[in-house]
Amino acid sequence: MMAAMSGALITLSLSPLNWWPAGILSIALYLSLLNNCSLQQAPWRGLLFGLGMFGSGVSWVYVSIHVHGYASAPLAALLTVIFCAGLALLQALCAWSYVRWVRPLPGGALLGLPALWVLFEWLRSWLLTGFPWLYLGYAHVETPLAGWGPIIGVYGLSWICALTGCCLFLAWRDRGTLHCLSYVVIITALWAGGWQLKQIPWVTPVKGGVLSVAIYQPNIPQEQKWDPAWYQSILRQYQNDTRPLFGNDIIVWPEAAIPNYYQRVDDFLDPIAERAAMSGTTLISGVPYQNTENGAFYNGIVALGNGEGVYLKQRLVPFGEYVPMENLLRGLIAFFDLPMSSFSPGPANQPLLNIGGYRIAPFICYEVVYPDLVAGKASTADLLVTISNDSWFGNSIGPLQHLQMARMRALENGRYMIRGTNNGVSAIINSRGQITARTRQFVATSLIGEVQIMQGMTPHAGFGSMPVIAGCGMTLLLLALRPFFLRRRVS
Numbered sequence: 001m002m003a004a005m006s007g008a009l010i011t012l013s014l015s016p017l018n019w020w021p022a023g024i025l026s027i028a029l030y031l032s033l034l035n036n037c038s039l040q041q042a043p044w045r046g047l048l049f050g051l052g053m054f055g056s057g058v059s060w061v062y063v064s065i066h067v068h069g070y071a072s073a074p075l076a077a078l079l080t081v082i083f084c085a086g087l088a089l090l091q092a093l094c095a096w097s098y099v100r101w102v103r104p105l106p107g108g109a110l111l112g113l114p115a116l117w118v119l120f121e122w123l124r125s126w127l128l129t130g131f132p133w134l135y136l137g138y139a140h141v142e143t144p145l146a147g148w149g150p151i152i153g154v155y156g157l158s159w160i161c162a163l164t165g166c167c168l169f170l171a172w173r174d175r176g177t178l179h180c181l182s183y184v185v186i187i188t189a190l191w192a193g194g195w196q197l198k199q200i201p202w203v204t205p206v207k208g209g210v211l212s213v214a215i216y217q218p219n220i221p222q223e224q225k226w227d228p229a230w231y232q233s234i235l236r237q238y239q240n241d242t243r244p245l246f247g248n249d250i251i252v253w254p255e256a257a258i259p260n261y262y263q264r265v266d267d268f269l270d271p272i273a274e275r276a277a278m279s280g281t282t283l284i285s286g287v288p289y290q291n292t293e294n295g296a297f298y299n300g301i302v303a304l305g306n307g308e309g310v311y312l313k314q315r316l317v318p319f320g321e322y323v324p325m326e327n328l329l330r331g332l333i334a335f336f337d338l339p340m341s342s343f344s345p346g347p348a349n350q351p352l353l354n355i356g357g358y359r360i361a362p363f364i365c366y367e368v369v370y371p372d373l374v375a376g377k378a379s380t381a382d383l384l385v386t387i388s389n390d391s392w393f394g395n396s397i398g399p400l401q402h403l404q405m406a407r408m409r410a411l412e413n414g415r416y417m418i419r420g421t422n423n424g425v426s427a428i429i430n431s432r433g434q435i436t437a438r439t440r441q442f443v444a445t446s447l448i449g450e451v452q453i454m455q456g457m458t459p460h461a462g463f464g465s466m467p468v469i470a471g472c473g474m475t476l477l478l479l480a481l482r483p484f485f486l487r488r489r490v491s
Contacts (some may be wrong), residue, residue, distance in 0.1 A: 003033055007052030007091070013139040014057070015404040020139040023217040025055075027136070027165025028172075031113060035169075039099050045281055057134045057288025059084060060396035063301065065321070068222050068392055073095070087124070087131065105479040109170060109181075112479050114162035115472035118155050122469050125370060127484025129318055133401065134367050136161040141407045141433045145190075147197030149411040149433070150458035153371050155468045160190050171309040202458040203414035203431055209382075211358075211454030213428060214245040215252045215420045218442040222391040226259050234259060235268055237444075242272070245446060249306075250355060252420035255286035255365050255389040262287045262302060262310075269304065274463045276305025282355040283307075284420075286364065286387045288343075296344040301353070301362045301387065309353035312346025313364040315373065318393065358382040358453060361415075369405045371412065375464045378413035382453045389422040400427060401442070407433040414458040416451040 006029035033045050043223040058186035059080055066076035094116060117136075125132040135198030137157025140146055145157055152159070164187050171183040196259040218237055224230040238257065245251050258265055265287070276283045282305050289300030289312060299313040299321060313321075321343040361381035365388040367373055378384060386406055390399035403425050411433030419427045424441030428449045437449035 001048075002029070002291060003048035004052030006030055006033065007049040007054075008056040010053045010134055011397075013055035014134065014401055015138075016344045016400040018139065018142075020143055023136050023139045024161055024165045024168065024254075027117070028115075028169040030167050031109060031169045034086040034095055034098055034103065034113075035109070037099065039096070040350055042099035043092040047088050047092035049095070050091030051084060053091065053134060054084040054087045057401075058087070058131075058398075060393050060398035062393040063398075063439065064392045065397055067394060069319075078247070088121060090124060090127075102476065102479070103308065106482055107479055110166055111163075113166055114159050114474040117162045118159045119476075121158055122155060123198040123467070126224075129368070130315070132371075138404050138408055140282055141404065141411055144198070146194075146411060146433065147194040147199045147213075148412055149408065150200075150202045150460055151197065152468050153375070153460040153465050155371065155413045155465045156409050159468065159472065160194075164394040171408050185242055193430075200364040203454040203456040206382075206453040206455050209358075209455075211356075211383075211451050212247075212453055212454065213234075213250045213252065213418055213449055214248040215418065215426045215428075215439070215447040216242055216245065217254065217421060217424060217439050217443070217445050217447065218257070219389075219423045219442060222389075225256075225389075225391075231259060239272070241444070241446065242283075245448075246275055246281050248448065250418070250451075251276070251281055252385065252418055252426075253283070253285035253388065254420045254422040254426075255385075255387045256284045256288060257422075258287045260288070261290045262300065263290050263292060271302035279305075280356075281305050281466065284353070284355075284360070284362070284385055284387070286389075297342060298346055299343050300346075301364060301366055303353040303355060303360070303364070307353060307355035307360075309351060310316075311350055311353060311362040311364075313343070313367060314346045314348065315367045315370060316343055317366050333443075349441070350449045352381055353385075355383075360385055362386070368409055369402070371409070371460075372464045373468075374409045375461050376412060378409075378415055379457060379461045381415060383451060384410065384413065384415045385420075386417065387420045391423050395442070403427060407435065412458065413461040414456065415454055415461075418451060 004024050009022040009026035012019045030049060037045060061083055062076050062080040065071045066073055089301050098113055104106040105112055122133050123286045135154050135158050137154040140157050145160055148156055162228055167183040167187050171180045174180045214336060220234060282303055284303050286301055291296040301311040332401055353362055359381050361377035361385050363386040368386040393399050406417055406419050407429050411431040414431045416431055417429040424439050426447050427438040428436045430436050431454050439445050439446055439447050
């Protein structure tokens, strides 16, 4: 029970509650659980910790499976449990690896566990297409540790959080000794360093680089989105509600705003693109895209009017945008036959969108949670845009966690982020990860604000996460080799 409760503390540290000390306390309790347990106990404690973390933090997938995937409540609950348990197995492996290989090493509890934790977070970002959710570092987009964000990114922040939690446990364990004082010094240095780094302007505003932005949030119910009976009504809604927004530099529509393929809606989009060009406006819209040469389908973004470019989504959501083992699963239950679940991934190294001479890095929904995917584009971009349809997650914590991750991408890369969604939260995020304007959820509305084009590059935008990942790997290697070098020194 203690292990599961400790894991759930990580969810409390993240949006929407944002009780950030809970994540650090979680690591301290995690270390206490693994400090003296046997090798046989370790994976079970790790599994329970993972069930507490993922069961409380990502069980919102139930909404997608049951409400929008039309699975029965018992089946949706079963699939949700399987999903959370699969993620928890990685935490079980992490706990077993720590007790088997890292705990016996000198410095294993202080430096080994934080390094191992980050490596397993990173593993979740690519294993089986990846699920980079519930990272410790996301809780600190506004704390003093945010100063480290532009340098070491979310993985580095997770390392600092884990190290802080380990220091807290070790300070309690060694209370009354000089070792206790050394752990307090480490914590103080990390947090004071973050506060000091917040004063460094890694990027600076471009003179005259202020653009007006209008984000249209249509709040179209998911059950109407792909129903042909609502198609014309949806087009009229976009047409009528967007009319007053022309004249802004940028108008953003959400992911798959038009429930039809780009190649089939010329009669709708051409007049809007012409109106946008005459107004000096760039319309950025999500729209499904078909390759007429090979017949492949994509989840795409297009820039029209005073801008140009097409982007095809690279990181697809399993079951939502493609079905793994499609030949076996298609037709078994309605969840495996969701609308638009036959997309192909777009190619790598696609050109950025061009908007009035500025380079815009676009990301669709799930893509914004991948730190290195965003950093790779942000390093040559003037502005970041992400569009999403978080209607799949209903009135759960999922969309708010998603927004928090978009904020971290803006902080890491020192660029403004425009976030347009179907039903909220749509937002404008500045280069420090702070929200300057936002919408309420579940309302049809327009958000009007400004973005500032920034120049310069943060260290994270230049190098990505690899220095932190390599550093964690090197830490474990050096801890493992330390006894060998000590024996040679003595001999």
